[in-house]
Amino acid sequence: MKPGSKWRYAAVAAALLSTAALAKDGPVAPNGRHYLSQPLVTSIYTADPSAHVFNGKIYIYPSHDIKTNIPDDDLGSQYAMRDYRVLEMDHxxxxxxxGPVALDVDQVPWAAKQMWAPDAAYKNGTYYLYFPARDHQGIFRIGVATSKNPMGPFKADPKPIPGAYSIDPAVFTDSDGKSYMYFGGIWGGQLQRWVTGKYNPHGSATDLHQDDKPALTAKVAMLAPDMQHLAEKPRDVVILGKDGKPVTGGEHDKRFFEASWMFKRDGKYYFTYSTGDTHFLAYAIGDNPYGPFHYKGHFLLPVQGWTTHQSIVKHNGKWWLFYADTQLSNKNSLRNVKVTQLHFNPDGTIQTIDPFTH
Incomplete structure (x- = not known):
């Protein structure tokens, strides 16, 4: 999570935001344009929204950003979130x-800090909250907690999920009832330290630095029927370029960085993700939950802030993209969740969204 050296608005943001006037189109952004969407909530800072439709309502499971004096760094130390609160809306x-606090880091025996981007799932009367956190050795693990209420409170399992690691768990349940967990993130997410399947504390701090080799990518594994364990060894989520070869580490505008999200439409599987340091949301399409997935392009241009993290759901006959930016704070680690409609072309590709309007 690199802070602001490449962030296009940082040089003028503070001054512009402090004097921004409400125009008929809404607040003026630091780039002089207007925001496409407005924050869903302003009472707390929220990011990394995982949206789901349960019982006809939309529930959003976001990160809960909090203020901190920790300096920004490439490994995301400034993202010091410690609990989760769920958002609910009818439409x-x-x-x-x-909602109230659904789960706090002090309620997770194995976790020490940094409760980053979560996700949720439902099966047989139980709601499952999946979340990453650093353990007491500083290693990111993925845990699971359960509740009978989609808003929580959730009770965490005493240990992290065996075989799962890094960050950004995203659980997709297919039409046949089988569920799959996608996970992983490079740089602060530590995926580059799990290349062999075991954690290497002396591994690269950011990525493999091999621009001509296949890029590090997300992992996927089927979940066991209890939804609290992996049913198999994780495998790579392979993203293929137009040449039919895996996207390389040097293709920073295409390669996976973090923020896996899977959805299914018209029999096709859409694997979506963030490109991180190039600030795009990208997607690839496959014929099954494991892939391989064929890269198709970007569907969200850079937002205000370092990067974003998405979820996509269908509700009331329309597809919706949930994302985040820094409109409320102008600070990379204090974000706000937003939503806008997602549109598809006749061939199934996604129309690119600009998070600003003229």
Missing amino acids: VGGKVTV
Whole structure:
């Protein structure tokens, strides 16, 4: 999570935000344009929204950003989140309810700090909250907690999920009832330290630095019926370029960085992700949950802030993209969740969204 050296608006952001006037199109952004969407909530900072439809309502499981004096660094030390709060709404555009604390780091025996981007799932009357956190050795693990209420509170399993590691768990349940977990993130997410399947504390701090080799990519594994364990050894989520070869580490505008999210439409599997230091949301399409997936392009251009993290759901006959930016704070580690409609072309490709309007 690199802070601001490549962030296109940082040089003028503070001054512009402090004097921004409300125009008829809404607040003026630091780049002089207007935001496409407005924050869903302003009482707390939220990011990394994982949206799901349960019982006809939309529930959003975001990170809960908090203020900190920790300096920004490439490994994301400034992202010091410690708990989760769930957002609920009947429909997009309706009232958003902010739930109480659903899970706190002090309630997770194995976790020490940094409760980053979570996800959720439902099966047989139980809601599952999947979350990454650093353990007491500083290693990112992925845990799971359960509840009978989609808003929580959730009770964490005493140990992390065996075989799962790094960050950004995303659980997809297919039409046949089988569920799959996608996970991983490079740089601060430590995926580059798991190349052999075991954690290497002396591995690269960011990535493999092999621009001509296949890029590090997300992992996927089927979940066991209890939804609390992996049913198999994780495998690579292979993303192929137009040449039919895996996207390389040097293709920073295409390669996986973090923020896996899977959805299915018209029999096709859409693997979406963030390119991180190039600030795009990208996607690739495959014929099954494991892939391989064929790279198709970007569907969200850079937002205000270092990067974003997405989820995509269908509700009331429309597809919705949930994402985040830094409109409220102008600080990379204090973000706000937003939503906008997602549109598809006749061939199934996604129309690119600009997070700003003229």
